[in-house]
Amino acid sequence: MNEQEFLAGYDPTAYPAVAVTVDVVALTIREGALHLLLIRRGQPPYQGHWALPGGFVRPTEDLATGARRELAEETGLGDDRMRRIHLEQLGSYGDPDRDPRMRVVSIAHLAFAPDLPDPVAATDAAEAGWLPVTALSGRQLAFDHARVIDDGLERARSKLEYTPLATRFLAPEFTVSELRGVYETVWGQPLHAGNFHRKVLSVPGFVEGTGTSTERGGARGGPRAKLYRAGDARLLHPALLRPDREETIR
Amino acid sequence: MNEQEFLAGYDPTAYPAVAVTVDVVALTIREGALHLLLIRRGQPPYQGHWALPGGFVRPTEDLATGARRELAEETGLGDDRMRRIHLEQLGSYGDPDRDPRMRVVSIAHLAFAPDLPDPVAATDAAEAGWLPVTALSGRQLAFDHARVIDDGLERARSKLEYTPLATRFLAPEFTVSELRGVYETVWGQPLHAGNFHRKVLSVPGFVEGTGTSTERGGARGGPRAKLYRAGDARLLHPALLRPDREETIR
């Protein structure tokens, strides 16, 4: 350890400043498609490119609070609707050159939200909106946000296997079919309706019946479906594993 | 958005400085017990308390590189032995008051290492060593490191279920019994030897035989065991689930 390193151990100002931001990969399901909240940047760098909502963490807030605040600012949601949104830490991204202006370490978060109204663009963004994740390929994303989004989507797919968080994409009361729709949308493949139904009801604590049913059957016929609420389980056991995972193993 | 917030969006120096550190929860197995690399702090705050190895991120290194560097510095290992250590990001800890000196956001990492020699204390630490994790309860840990360690241990237990990373606690060639020992140590419960044996060999890509066997049988008798290497799987399918997870589900 030389003199510079010794000093640096005690005096962080011996190093150039590092900025800490929080970014949010916010997912929701609209019209059967997985959507992502994105902001079109109004100034350089990456002016005109799409970016994740986020910003500098404030002195008195912790990381999760900062992420929740950024999400609330961009979506314009009140406390009541914010409370139904699941938010967890996704990971930190700190490559030295990920932001051309300075060293920025971003703590990315992942959010699952029920279908929400279109966001009102904040003053520091030219535009904000929910974009289908299928529309991202080919589009130029700011910073390393393409990778953050990829990580977030994979985390979301994985979380649906072991946790009951799929319910967070739905209204407080939902049918098994709607829940199956969440899985099919996030995983990107159809599931067997009958087996899914039995499986969901057999996992302890996943859902609990409300005793009520939908007012009408399906748009194209069928009986009225029973309504369920999220149960008290925090983990699904046994888990609902994705079919055909062979590709990702090696 | 008021004037201060507007400026802060463009000029991070409008906020008080934030320091970014990397910390490492480094785990290894010694004499059948799970051990953790800890440093006894030589100066305030938390002087004399045990803390995770870590330090400030340097301007030109990314987060994983910083964590690997800190680990190498504390253990005194060369590149060859460092390469066999698994390192992954664990999570970020950024509560505003976690460090009394200033705002410090720490990106914690998790490392799995084979049995290593005792570390040589670096100049900025009074003492360094591998401590059994069972010896931690009751001991005063610096900062929020007790929580970081808890999160790391739970992550380690979980990773052994879905990945072949248990092999990272062992030498390049190992027996099924030694591998079972890793699981039993990390999970803290005995496993059925026969079923474990069959299970490990049946998971594609978990281990591959070397064609050789140990020189001697067990210390207290038994045949010579076949030797295996880590296979090419990155995920175990089907997974090796911990027995009796009911407690953690709700």
Next chain:
DNA sequence: GGAATAGTGTCTGTGAGACAGTATAGT
């Protein structure tokens, strides 16, 4: 010989998935 360990055989229960079938509603 006695004891411990490596490794295999077998049985049972659970659960996933395929498939079929019934009941209920919309058009």
Next chain:
DNA sequence: ACTATACTGTCTCACAGACACTATTCC
């Protein structure tokens, strides 16, 4: 009437866990 959907029944296969057993080696 026709069709789509909700939900249930049944069969098969895979696998986890319990138990038993043999073979090998150390003491």
